[in-house]
Amino acid sequence: MDYLIYFLGPLILGVVGATVLRQRFRIFFIGFVAFLIAWIVMQTLAGVATKGLHVAESSFLYGLIVSALAGLFEESTRYVVFRQFDSFKGNRNWNSSTMYALGHHGMETVIVGLTMLLIFVVVKYKPDAISDPATLKQCREMVALGAGVKMYNAFERLIVGFFLHASFSGVVMLGVARSRVGWLFVAMAWHFTHNLIGFNLHRLSTHWLVSKGWIVIVTAICSYVLFRLRRAMLPTPAVPAAGVPPLVPPVA
Secondary structure, three states: OHHHHHHHHHHHHHHHHHHHHOOOHHHHHHHHHHHHHHHHHHHHHHHHHHHHHOOOOOOHHHHHHHHHHHHHHHHHHHHHHHHHOHHHOOOOOHHHHHHHHHHHHHHHHHHHHHHHHHHHHHHHHOHHHOOOHHHHHHHHHHHOOOHHHHHHHHHHHHHHHHHHHHHHHHHHHHHHHOOOOHHHHHHHHHHHHHHHHHHHHHHHOOOHHHHHHHHHHHHHHHHHHHHHHHHHOOOOOOOOOOOOOOOOOOOO
16 A cells, blocks of 8 residues: 555645646646656766765765765756746746645655565565665565555655655745745755765664654754745735825725
């Protein structure tokens, strides 16, 4: 059942988001495809870098490389899409950036689901395909989790990840709407920092309270940022020119 959350959850959120945010479903699809393209580029470059440097996937350096690539390519992709695509011209606001985030995170969630499915198959039928002992141990622990825990993890990934990507998208959209490229670099730095901490959190402690505490912190920060971004991108009320009385509705 947890795989259905990974595969169907993003689509359901996209349909609901299109209705609530009053945005075309096309924007969800743009985010869906844009992340896939960025992810392919990131994976290709990460593979080249790790093979060239002989870096294990469980090492700190690997996390550093992957985090840097995510911050660079995912956020620059958002920036290009928000600036160049017709669906966002004249529609550069909180609602459209959030709708894009639903698609962006939706594809990421699907990829995570496919990865989880692949891990299950490899661990069960061909464990020797994973050469790194630490990675193999981690994969076996993931497969051994109970059904309830897997369901919870899937929901957590779906919801918390959306809050995070909606925040990133909102920061980039704010920069595009105000023609301030500096906000793009803020999103890049935030994305990089978040991924690097998340990747290395187990080095601090493997206790479940540490990971759940991190989730609570991320959710609280993103909720506050989304609230502030929504207020920052509300349309400014028109101010009448000096000497011109404001419009008054006619009296019946």
